[in-house]
Amino acid sequence: DIQMTQSPSSLSASVGDRVTITCRASQGISNYLAWFQQKPGKAPKSLIYAASSLQSGVPSKFSGSGSGTDFTLTISSLQPEDFATYYCQQYNSYPHTFGQGTKLEIK
Amino acid sequence: QVQLVQSGAEVKKPGSSVKVSCKASGGTFSSYTISWVRQAPGQGLEWMGRIIPILGIANYAQKFQGRVTITADKSTSTAYMELSSLRSEDTAVYYCARGQVNRPIDYWGQGTLVTVSS
Numbered sequence: 001d002i003q004m005t006q007s008p009s010s011l012s013a014s015v016g017d018r019v020t021i022t023c024r025a026s027q028g029i030s031n032y033l034a035w036f037q038q039k040p041g042k043a044p045k046s047l048i049y050a051a052s053s054l055q056s057g058v059p060s061k062f063s064g065s066g067s068g069t070d071f072t073l074t075i076s077s078l079q080p081e082d083f084a085t086y087y088c089q090q091y092n093s094y095p096h097t098f099g100q101g102t103k104l105e106i107k
Numbered sequence: 108q109v110q111l112v113q114s115g116a117e118v119k120k121p122g123s124s125v126k127v128s129c130k131a132s133g134g135t136f137s138s139y140t141i142s143w144v145r146q147a148p149g150q151g152l153e154w155m156g157r158i159i160p161i162l163g164i165a166n167y168a169q170k171f172q173g174r175v176t177i178t179a180d181k182s183t184s185t186a187y188m189e190l191s192s193l194r195s196e197d198t199a200v201y202y203c204a205r206g207q208v209n210r211p212i213d214y215w216g217q218g219t220l221v222t223v224s225s
Contacts, residue, residue: 001169034211036152043202043215044144044152055213087152091211095168096142098152 002026002090006099012107017078021102023071023088032092035064035073038101039084047086048073080106109133111203111216118222124191127219129203136184137161140206143177143188145199146218155201158186159208193223 003026013019023033031051036044046055048064051071061076075082083106088099114128129141142157156167160179167175171190179186186203201219204212 032211036212038152043218044204045215046211046213049211049213089152089154089211091206094157094166095170096154096157096211098144098154101151 001095002029002093002097004088004090004097004099006086006088006102008102009100010103010105012105013078014107015078015080018074018076019078019104021073021075021086021088021104023066023073023099025069025071025090025092028068029090029092031067032090033064033066033071034089034091035062036087036089037082037084038087044087075104078104109205109214111205111214113201113203113216113219116220116222118224119193121194121223121225123193124189125193125221126187126189127201127203127221129186129188129216131184131186131205134205136179137181138207140208141177141179141186142204142206142212143175144202144204144212146202147196147199150199153199155188157206160186190221193221195223197221198223 005024007022033051035048038044052064063074085101085103110132112130143155158165158177165177176189203216205214206212
């Protein structure tokens, strides 16, 4: 199985900040990488697919990059509604494993 | 718009089985994939398996092999996930989610809480 490792596991930031979350795959996955946002008690929301393409309706403040084994999710100009847990997922091969999550908290 | 509506919460005894449904609307059911993802209390997301309804083929995570069965009824645009030999560690919210063959999940169901307790 491909292991997905996110860093950091938690992150404190202020409204208006720009933050970056990293996701590393244990082997190359080309660009078959997705990002999700989850708020407490809610279903996840899909943000990005193919490492850098925004899902429909997702604001451009979210951006993704990377290929192979190393990927990043960047969120610019943080707003209160952006504080949540973020997950990466590889869909290059079965099982479609998730990272352990990064909890973004308000400072 | 796309909606995935899951069946309601379940309380099960250890050793029993549970079957969760996921009814899709707002798209051509057979054109998509349906994945099942679970989340234990306070934990992260765990991929269980995926079915391609138009092919009727399902793939499962090795961890659940032999205990999980994912099926799809094209006539009612409904997918099902059945998990057997339940144990307390299976207590979790179970999500269905829509994707495409070469694309990942784009829409999620609301989740179904399954509680396993004696």
